[in-house]
Amino acid sequence: MYTFVSHGLAVLLAGLAASLQAAPFTPASDGEVVQRLPARADAATRRERAALARAPDQWRLAVSVARAAIERARREGDPRELGAAQAALAPWWNQREAPAPVRLLRATIRQSQHDFEGALADLDELALDTRQLPEIQAQAGLIRTAVLQVTGRWAEAQAACRALQAPHLAVLGAALRVPAAVCEAELHSLTGQPRDAAVLLEALARSAGGDRWLALVRAELAQRLGDHRAAGALFAAATAQADDIYALAAHADWLLDRGQPREALTLLARGAADADALLLRRAIALRRVGDPQASAAASELQARFAAARLRGESLHAREEGRWALDVQGDPGAALALARENWRRQKEPADAVLLWRAAHAAGQAAVAAEALRHWAADPARIDVRLAAPSAKQVLS
Numbered sequence: 001m002y003t004f005v006s007h008g009l010a011v012l013l014a015g016l017a018a019s020l021q022a023a024p025f026t027p028a029s030d031g032e033v034v035q036r037l038p039a040r041a042d043a044a045t046r047r048e049r050a051a052l053a054r055a056p057d058q059w060r061l062a063v064s065v066a067r068a069a070i071e072r073a074r075r076e077g078d079p080r081e082l083g084a085a086q087a088a089l090a091p092w093w094n095q096r097e098a099p100a101p102v103r104l105l106r107a108t109i110r111q112s113q114h115d116f117e118g119a120l121a122d123l124d125e126l127a128l129d130t131r132q133l134p135e136i137q138a139q140a141g142l143i144r145t146a147v148l149q150v151t152g153r154w155a156e157a158q159a160a161c162r163a164l165q166a167p168h169l170a171v172l173g174a175a176l177r178v179p180a181a182v183c184e185a186e187l188h189s190l191t192g193q194p195r196d197a198a199v200l201l202e203a204l205a206r207s208a209g210g211d212r213w214l215a216l217v218r219a220e221l222a223q224r225l226g227d228h229r230a231a232g233a234l235f236a237a238a239t240a241q242a243d244d245i246y247a248l249a250a251h252a253d254w255l256l257d258r259g260q261p262r263e264a265l266t267l268l269a270r271g272a273a274d275a276d277a278l279l280l281r282r283a284i285a286l287r288r289v290g291d292p293q294a295s296a297a298a299s300e301l302q303a304r305f306a307a308a309r310l311r312g313e314s315l316h317a318r319e320e321g322r323w324a325l326d327v328q329g330d331p332g333a334a335l336a337l338a339r340e341n342w343r344r345q346k347e348p349a350d351a352v353l354l355w356r357a358a359h360a361a362g363q364a365a366v367a368a369e370a371l372r373h374w375a376a377d378p379a380r381i382d383v384r385l386a387a388p389s390a391k392q393v394l395s
Contacts, residue, residue: 048061049084056091057091063099067085074244076272089105107121107126114345128163134169141164142180192381195225201218239251239267252267256288265289301327354371
């Protein structure tokens with residue numbers, strides 16, 4: 001299930017750090033410029049923000065501002081926009097009885113922070129409350145299934161997915177019917193029936209037309225099935241336009257897995273250069289082709305992870321684990337981060353990181369034990385979890 005990953009609400013420290021042990025920079029005065037941020041918001045957004053500053057208690061205006069900020073965060077991979085979204089909703093952030101649209105966006109922000117239980121507190125109420133507008137109930141239900149799925153609570157996710165097919169929600173038509181069907185297929189794929197899921201998704205694609213999101217879901221499933229020909233075509237369709245950070249990162253991962261780092265670099269050049277997810281893949285690809293720029297990319301990632309730790313965040317464990325394994329070549333550190341990440345979320349990519357790091361660190365039993373509780377036969381869900389070759393583990 002597609003869920004975009006946030007990197008917290010505080011501003012990420014940018015620029016190149018000399019080393020992880022370097023002392024934090026302290027400005028000499030309040031007037032010293034630390035960083036100049038790009039102006040991402042358009043004129044209409046700036047007008048809305050100004051209006052909200054004048055009337056911060058107008059929840060409809062706050063919802064509009066927050067929704068636009070969340071969309072920019074997804075599109076550009078910039079966590080600062082999530083901070084802007086939360087700031088817009090600040091007057092209602094801790095209100096149990098906040099308006100439903102506020103609670104929906106509040107849950108969206110919380111799940112992006114990996115505060116899954118906090119998100120579910122709002123989503124459970126909204127998704128199960130038939131008094132809500134169908135649009136609100138359906139959106140809450142879709143996000144709820146994603147959260148339950150990403151945390152490995154598959155039985156609950158299946159029930160949540162079935163709830164999206166309730167008769168009173170049929171008024172939403174294909175806008176809900178398609179993602180609900182994808183939800184069902186994905187859960188089939190994660191509970192030992194991946195080929196059945198592929199058939200369901202192929203049939204859905206024939207009726208849905210050139211849906212890039214559906215192409216991405218099918219591409220990731222084809223990758224897990226080891227069908228590289230189908231995966232390549234579907235990833236290309238999913239990234240036909242370079243406006244989705246997640247799709248570009250997933251496609252780059254497939255290229256890296258296939259031993260095509262130069263092609264990955266060409267693909268990544270189409271995306272937002274400062275998005276953490278894309279910078280990580282770029283650093284891996286640069287290292288594999290022996291490019292001198294690999295060191296600078298690795299240092300920048302190191303600085304970002306260090307800044308997150310200083311802020312008390314631990315939301316980057318999957319990305320930092322990939323960095324430790326594939327950029328730094330430190331399987332011990334990678335395994336520790338992979339295990340930390342696995343405690344929070346259990347998507348196939350999390351399983352693959354844990355599996356690769358454990359084998360690279362010579363502790364295969366660690367991954368085998370963890371994945372045994374996730375699925376009776378992990379390799380049935382993802383061929384990458386079969387007995388790995390040295391190339392798979394160390395590449």
